[in-house]
Amino acid sequence: MRLYEHESKRVFEQSGIPIPKQFGVVHSVDEIKKLDLEYPAMAKAAVLIGGRGRAGGIKKVTSLEEAIHNTEMLLKLRIKEHPVYTVFFEEAVEECEACYVGVTTDPNTFNNVLVVSASGGINIEEVAQTRPETIIKREILNNDRALQNNIIKEVTDLLNQDLQLSNEQKVILASIIDKVYRTFQEIDAKLCEINPVIITPDNVVAADAKIVLDDNGLYRQSKLLETLGITSRRHDVAEPTPNEKQAHSQGFPYVDLLPSDITKDENKLYVGLVPGGAGYGIFSIDEVMNIGNKFFDGKVVPINFMDSGGGPPQNQVAQMFHLLMDYPLTDIIITSRFGGISSCDVFIRGLIQALRERHRNNQRIIPIYGRMVGTDLPSAKNYLEKAKQESPEALQLMEIVVGNEKIMADVIKEGIRRGFEIKKEGSS
Numbered sequence: 001m002r003l004y005e006h007e008s009k010r011v012f013e014q015s016g017i018p019i020p021k022q023f024g025v026v027h028s029v030d031e032i033k034k035l036d037l038e039y040p041a042m043a044k045a046a047v048l049i050g051g052r053g054r055a056g057g058i059k060k061v062t063s064l065e066e067a068i069h070n071t072e073m074l075l076k077l078r079i080k081e082h083p084v085y086t087v088f089f090e091e092a093v094e095e096c097e098a099c100y101v102g103v104t105t106d107p108n109t110f111n112n113v114l115v116v117s118a119s120g121g122i123n124i125e126e127v128a129q130t131r132p133e134t135i136i137k138r139e140i141l142n143n144d145r146a147l148q149n150n151i152i153k154e155v156t157d158l159l160n161q162d163l164q165l166s167n168e169q170k171v172i173l174a175s176i177i178d179k180v181y182r183t184f185q186e187i188d189a190k191l192c193e194i195n196p197v198i199i200t201p202d203n204v205v206a207a208d209a210k211i212v213l214d215d216n217g218l219y220r221q222s223k224l225l226e227t228l229g230i231t232s233r234r235h236d237v238a239e240p241t242p243n244e245k246q247a248h249s250q251g252f253p254y255v256d257l258l259p260s261d262i263t264k265d266e267n268k269l270y271v272g273l274v275p276g277g278a279g280y281g282i283f284s285i286d287e288v289m290n291i292g293n294k295f296f297d298g299k300v301v302p303i304n305f306m307d308s309g310g311g312p313p314q315n316q317v318a319q320m321f322h323l324l325m326d327y328p329l330t331d332i333i334i335t336s337r338f339g340g341i342s343s344c345d346v347f348i349r350g351l352i353q354a355l356r357e358r359h360r361n362n363q364r365i366i367p368i369y370g371r372m373v374g375t376d377l378p379s380a381k382n383y384l385e386k387a388k389q390e391s392p393e394a395l396q397l398m399e400i401v402v403g404n405e406k407i408m409a410d411v412i413k414e415g416i417r418r419g420f421e422i423k424k425e426g427s428s
Contacts, residue, residue: 120196188217317350335370359394370417
């Protein structure tokens, strides 16, 4: 889970790392006058993705008028398709030199890695490609809680060959390197990064900050999250969409694959997916894309990832279908239940519950195509046959193949074909 820059700086500040003076965050222009701004200041778009500076998401302001004008611009900005909802203000600092300090984990060895470079302020991935010799890495064995003094001194001295710091600045930089690593360990982070660390005439400060928390360790970080006012889990790259927030509140993983404000192309078929597990969910996305490209001129768009998890209760299954049928983008739903841990009987009862509720409440019902096979299949089949007799109108747009008489690829292909036919009938 990624933190915003101003949140990351709060964490670093609590760890004793110098940061620019913080003036606060705003969500509208009207809130600016409530801040005690000092000029010059930096107005920064609060987004969870990189490339903000190049996209115009950082502005220097020297007056209230400039602060208002630039905030208006920033709140209208989209950075890599993500809208800006929050702007934060901080002190503008004078840069003499800059460097990079970061800590992450090597995915091959799972050892912590300290990374520093005198090329601060530039995308570190670009530096690695164009000037790899300027990047200094030290792998930390045994998951040490703190860096050894000899490592701190070594990398600080290597950085200083380019930075030419005063003794006082060198001491502060060494302290920052030490504290970034300690913070990384204390908060169960996947990444702690300062880019750049700015060397000013009289200080060394974290001018930017990036922290990504390990989702597996969030249960240990309740105090940290409470301090930052974070009440729900985020993606690594963006705030949850309304669908994702709803799914989280109901206890199942869900990811929108398309932007919330996308304009629907009526020539395309938008397919919602309710698979039986995470792996099957990824397969479903790929298979819908492959079939769409091969047989339907690339006009088929999978719109979500979803995971029911092991053994979801009936009501949760119903909510999964409700979510996609409430989503205006969805044209059809492809679903599958390969019952191993999960029960086909609970699955079909949840699906039929959702359809009956929507029929009773005059809510939108869209075509659903799928297959179920595996655990509790006989009872699921009996329930499905009985439900079709009892609620034919509510279930008329549901086609579920029972057993292995069709492979899932054929079910998807037939569902998409029928989806296009129904869409064409509705527009004529």
